[in-house]
Amino acid sequence: MTVDVFAEQRFGGNALAVFTDAAEIPENVLQPLASELNLSETTFVLPPDDPAHAARVRIFCRTSEFDFAGHPMVGTAYVLADRARDGRLTFEVRAGVVEVELRHDAEGRVRGAAITAPLALEVGANHSVDSIAACLELSAGDVVTERHEPVEASMGNAFVIVEVRAEALTRAAPNSPAFRSAHAARPGLTRVAVLAYARDGDEVRCRMFTPLSGTPEDSATGSANLALAGLLLHLSGGDRLAFTSLQGVEMGRPSRLELEAWSTQDGIRASVAGSCIPVLRGEAAFA
Incomplete structure (x- = not known):
């Protein structure tokens, strides 16, 4: 089915x-x-x-x-x-x-x-702004670093999460040679999958690219948004957050994901609906 x-x-x-x-x-x-x-x-x-x-x-x-x-x-x-x-x-x-x-x-x-x-949130290493911007065919100036650098995060599936300017998110496109270079620089990574996002209050717009896995762009990525929810809660220092993520708009397949993240004694957990x-x-x- x-x-x-x-x-x-x-x-x-x-x-x-x-x-x-x-x-x-x-x-x-x-x-x-x-x-x-x-x-x-x-x-x-x-x-x-x-x-x-x-x-x-x-x-x-x-x-x-x-x-x-x-x-x-x-x-x-x-x-x-x-x-x-x-x-x-x-x-x-x-x-x-x-x-x-x-x-x-x-x-x-x-x-x-x-x-x-x-799994609970795992936060990994930062990636170079220049490297991840190149993966998205953006400039380093399009990347927002006030809250965090491009960083690996996982709740069962690992992604590089990067915040970008809203206008830049619309322009982003996967650059396969840059993805190969980013992967070569981190031989321990199974793959390089990049979730780019822009925030607007309680709403987040996302795009996810993983061309080396056969999916140049994905229209709705639950595991990536879960990692994003966990990361945002981790950065906020709070106990709980909830927001809506919109993805797939640029692909003509609009998607709506409802995210929640919360702190527990065993770490940050999250759900997507x-x-x-x-x-x-x-x-x-x-x-």
């Missing part, structure tokens, strides 16, 4: 393919199948290791498998809503356990989900 995730209307948000019964799909077919579908992510639903959980979910982008990703968790929860207990599901992913709460409309129909990241719209249903043949 395919669904548009974080979408307010069909063909908005970020498309996701969910294989609801992947137990019989050969292992060596999973990555080629995700590549064939050519979406930013595809999920494969398997029986859970712990029977108390709803499913074990494997997440693939066009080129590799992820430990965790946000829009695949929200979309998979929407598709598997009939497995919920009291409106909740728990998914096993490589990064840990993802807690899910279904969201309903006024008529009681499932319209989406809120997920909590499986959004709506889903079903698009396609079918089956794959492997004979």
Whole structure:
């Protein structure tokens, strides 16, 4: 089944393919199948290791498998809503356990989900302003550094997070050679994925670029926005924050993500919520 995730209307948000019964799909077919579908992510639903959980979910982008990703968790929860207990599901992913709460409309129909990241915030190293600006085909003057330098942050999936001027965000574009240079400068990084954002009060506009993973630009990136929410709370020194993130506008696939972050004894945790719209249903043949 395919669904548009974080979408307010069909063909908005970020498309996701969910294989609801992947137990019989050969292992060596999973990555080629995700590549064939050519979406930013595809999920494969398997029986859970712990029977108390709803499913074990494997997440693939066009080129590799992820430990965790946000829009695949929200979309998979929407598709598997009939497995919920009291409106909740728990998914096993490589990064840990993802807690899910279904969201309903006024008529009681499932319209989406809120997920909590499986890990607390981890803040990594800063990146060069010049290097990250080059990745986005911007100048160093377009980067805002009053709150933070371009910095690695993760809540199960790592991103380089950079604040830019609002006008520059609209102009940004992925520069693959610059991404390769940034990756070469940090050999410990599995990939370089850059979330650029601009703030306007309680609303944030974002764009996410990861051309070396086959996704030049992503229209809605839950895991990146989770890392952003955690980072902003970390920088504020507060106990909790909530904001709306808009992404995908420049791609013609507007997406709306509702973010919350809060402090706990074990670190900063965060959740992301959004709506889903079903698009396609079918089956794959492997004979």
